[in-house]
Amino acid sequence: MTVLAHGIGGATDLPIPLSYALVGAAWALTFSFAVLVLAWREPRLDPRSPGIALPSVVGAILDSRAVRVVISGASVAVTLVVVAIGVFGSSDPARNPVPGVVYIYLWVGVMVASLVAGPVWKILSPVRAVHRALCLMRRRPPAQGLMRYPGSWGQWPAVLGLFSFVWMELAYPEPGSVAAVTTWLVAYLVVNTAGLIMCGTVWAERADPLEVYSSLLGRLSPLGRRDTGELVLRSPLNNLAGTPVRVAAVAVAATLLGSTAFDSFSTFPSWRGLLADAGGGGYEFLPTVLKTVGLLGFIVVVGGLFCTAARATGGLPEAERKLLPARLAYSLSPIVAGYLVAHYLTFLVEKGQATVLLFADPFGRGWNLAGLADRDVAYLLSTHPAVLGTIKVLAVVIGHILGVAAAHDRCLRLLPRAHRVTGQLALMLTMVGFTFTGLYLLFES
Template identity: 70%
Template sequence: MTVLAHGIGGASDLPIPLSYALVGAAWALTFSFAVLLFVWREPRLDPDAPGIALPSPLRTVVDAPVVRRILATAGVAATAFVLAIAFLGADDSARNPGPGVLYIYVWVGVMIASLLVGPVWKIVSPPRALHRAVCALSGRRVTESLFAYPPGLGRWPAVVGLFSFVWLELVYPEPGSVAAVTTWIVGYLVVTTAGLIVFGVAWGENGDPLEVYSSLLARLSPVGRRDTGEPVLRAPLDNLAGTPAVAGSVAVAATLLGSTAFDSFSTFPAWRALQADLADPFPVLLRTAGLLGFIVVVGGAFTLASRATGGVTASERARLPVLLAPSLTPIVAGYLVAHYLTFLLEKGQATAVLFADPFHRGWNLAGLADREVSYLLSTHPAALGTVKVAAVLLGHILGVAAAHDRCLRLLPPAHRRTGQLALMLTMVAFTFTGLYLLFES
């Protein structure tokens, strides 16, 4: 099994020509922005909206300490089991499920689950569980820390962690190597657990790359919480409006979007041919430069577009990219679904089959070895293509709506329309380029 073969298909998956899809998507986004300008004249998104309270029995189960402890224990046990397989099982990803667990179940499955029900990784996070265990043994409260987390750091430590992951996935010569994946997992556990011990829970919220990613997508979940902590059902964009403005937020979104775009671009024949003519280590250096280039372009374009408005002071203008960064979250979610849905549903099955005999002792746990992978999406390319276009387009439309509402709060009345034009054009460009890369790869 090649865990990085996303299997998302290409332009042939579309029930219509790619050019029609690109033009239609750009027009739909432009039209939605025009409607917002003339219909959505006052801020509407409210992160404090009361929402609909979950049924009392469900609230009790969701917030029960014993349920949280069970889930946390399961996260630690699963991590220990995967590490045991990594060290004692086969040394290649075709027989070892370890790489598939990281690339498929965690990087994709946990994130899509967070999009649906809330910040999953914060609950099952092994570093969080280990931190709580250390605090219990030392008699220290979980909320205490050895040092205060520096506010200026923001989410930049998470950016470094996210970049290390996408570098492993997209740049490292053998991303499916069991040794390489295991090294990343161990490094992640050590750094994150140490960060939690030193800086407390603030490190998990800002420095843990997986928790930051999961919590970011959870802002689009229909499940939210009132100020009292009570879980409720609420409009996803209302939850998104409550995303805190933290330094490094643009870089987080740019890393996620830029890496996805680079992943598609890296399959282009011309790019592969360019690397084929180079001797080691230049292909790795070239891929690193390409990955960084995509991330910088996405972050730079969004930053410039966010600041392209009048009627604000220099300090206010400098803060606009961070304040508007949440509007990129729906776009991140759209590309997550479009780029990885097939990967999760089909390669996820192949990874599950490898658990039949994780240590190569002739086992057939749960009869998994007798299971065959069902290629439900790949065998219906037209439906798959439609889902991918819809996911990307919906993500961009929601992103435009979120940005529009935030601009109504941030920009002076005389600049509320003109101040958004550069941002709208940038998002249209993101849509056009993203769809092209996704289907031409």
């Protein structure tokens, strides 16, 4: 199994020509913006909207101490097993499930689950579980650390953690290496456990890359909570509007979007040819440098374009315009979610099955646990390219439309009345550009 063969497909997946999809997506985005301007003239999104209350028994079960203890124990146990397989199992990624567990279930599966059920990594996180156990033994509240988390750090530690992952996936010479993936996983566990001990739970909320990513997408879940803690069903855009403004929020979104775009771009024949020429003679250093520069370039361009567009408004003093990118960064979350589904859907459904089958004999002892070795992967999506292509386009377009709606509502709150429409035009054009570029990279790769 090659875990990095994402199976994102190409233009042949589309039931219509790519040019039609691009023009249609741009028109859909533009039309949606026009409707918003005419029909949505006052702020509407409210993260404290009452929503529809779920039965109290649901919240009682989900929040019960016994359930949380069981989940925490299972999370730590599974993590220890995965690390053990990474250390003592086969070094061949085609026989070892660890790369698939990290790339598919941790990086994609947890995030898709967050879209449905909220920030699930807060509950599943093994580092939070270990930290809670340590705090219980020392009789110290989890929120209390040995030092105060510096406010100037914002989410920069999470950005570094996210970049380390996408660099391993997209720039490291052997991204599927069992040793490399296991090393990243162990480093993640050690660094974030130490961070929680030093700074308390605020570290997990702002610096843990997986929790920051999960929480970002969890804001798009229809599940929310009232101030009383009661579970409710609420419009995802209302939940999204409650996203806190953090330092480096744009960098988080740009890292996720830019890396996904670079992943698609890296399959282009011209780019692969350049890397092959640079790696002549078997040297990996120059291709790694080129991939690192390319990855950083995509991230910087995405972040730079968004910041420039967000600040391109009148009626506000310079100091206020500087704050706009961070205040509008949450509007990129639906776009991140759209590309997550479009880019990784086949990867999750089909390569995810292949990873499960590798658990038949994780240590190379000739086992056949649960009869997994006798099963085959069901290619549910690859055999229906037109359906898959339609899902990808819809995911991207819906993500962009929701992003435009979220940005529009926030602009109604932040911009002077005379500049509420003109102040959004640059951001709108940037969104159209992202849509065009994203779909082109997705389907021409």
